Amino acid sequence: MDLAINHGEIFGLVGPNGSGKTTLTNAISGFYPPNKGIVRMAGKDITGVAPHKVARLGVARTFQNLALFNGMSVLDNILLGRHIHMHPGVLPTMLYWWVARREEIANRMIVEEVIEFLQLESVRNELVDGLPIGLKKRVELARALVSEPRMLILDEPMAGMNQEEKGYMARFILDARAERGISVLLIEHHMDVIVGICDRMLALNYGEMIAGGIPKDVVKDPRVIEAYIGGGAHG
Ligand SMILES: Nc1ncnc2c1ncn2[C@@H]1O[C@H](COP(=O)(O)OP(=O)(O)OP(=O)(O)O)[C@@H](O)[C@H]1O
Numbered sequence: 001m002d003l004a005i006n007h008g009e010i011f012g013l014v015g016p017n018g019s020g021k022t023t024l025t026n027a028i029s030g031f032y033p034p035n036k037g038i039v040r041m042a043g044k045d046i047t048g049v050a051p052h053k054v055a056r057l058g059v060a061r062t063f064q065n066l067a068l069f070n071g072m073s074v075l076d077n078i079l080l081g082r083h084i085h086m087h088p089g090v091l092p093t094m095l096y097w098w099v100a101r102r103e104e105i106a107n108r109m110i111v112e113e114v115i116e117f118l119q120l121e122s123v124r125n126e127l128v129d130g131l132p133i134g135l136k137k138r139v140e141l142a143r144a145l146v147s148e149p150r151m152l153i154l155d156e157p158m159a160g161m162n163q164e165e166k167g168y169m170a171r172f173i174l175d176a177r178a179e180r181g182i183s184v185l186l187i188e189h190h191m192d193v194i195v196g197i198c199d200r201m202l203a204l205n206y207g208e209m210i211a212g213g214i215p216k217d218v219v220k221d222p223r224v225i226e227a228y229i230g231g232g233a234h235g
């Protein structure tokens with residue numbers, strides 16, 4: 001595979017089950033060190049760099065299988081996304097507490113702002129366990145956004161959503177780009193969403209690129225249609 005995502009671009013990645021979309025995101029975000037090839041972030045080689053370090057460089061992600069902490073509130077799950085910015089206690093104690101307190105206030109402000117942005121006020125103190133899937137996905141997006149990323153990797157953020165929830169999520173992704181200048185790698189099986197919000201896209205099949213370019217053209221490409229029909233379609 002060979003792809004470059006531009007600054008502020010929403011880039012779609014599609015392909016049938018098992019085509020390698022999640023594997024690619026794991027290679028980018030450091031969860032699987034690639035056997036070969038290079039991953040660059042703003043020109044810097046980050047191949048094989050550990051996930052927490054890639055996160056510090058500004059790449060945030062959400063997971064195909066939700067990775068929220070049950071038994072914790074929405075607010076606490078979102079606050080966890082700030083941990084990459086908290087400093088380890090290497091400072092002298094007095095100074096540490098002062099810095100920690102200031103950081104805590106700054107963290108809270110950023111978290112509050114994201115809660116408002118994603119319209120999560122009404123569920124902020126609820127346990128994530130019982131939330132409907134659409135809201136869970138939104139909490140995951142919030143947790144990614146509070147790390148103040150330069151790039152977001154969203155692995156099927158609309159899976160299991162109804163039309164209205166999908167519309168909200170599409171709006172949030174567009175606003176994240178417009179208001180925060182975030183680049184987005186968006187994996188989705190919903191082609192209407194890909195065509196609706198992506199600037200460019202790439203289609204994979206069996207770990208290889210089969211078509212790429214402007215979404216409205218790529219989704220009509222016979223190779224893409226064949227891959228989806230041949231490989232089992234998605235809802
Ligand atoms: N940790 C792993 N070890 C070995 N094989 C794996 C691992 N993870 C994925 N695979 C295999 O790699 C291939 C690509 O899987 P991947 O999860 O990247 O597909 P995908 O495009 O994200 O599919 P889906 O649409 O189902 O999420 C599949 O054949 C899968 O079974």
Ligand SMILES: [Mg+2]
Pocket residue numbers: 021022023064155
């Ligand atoms: Mg996947």
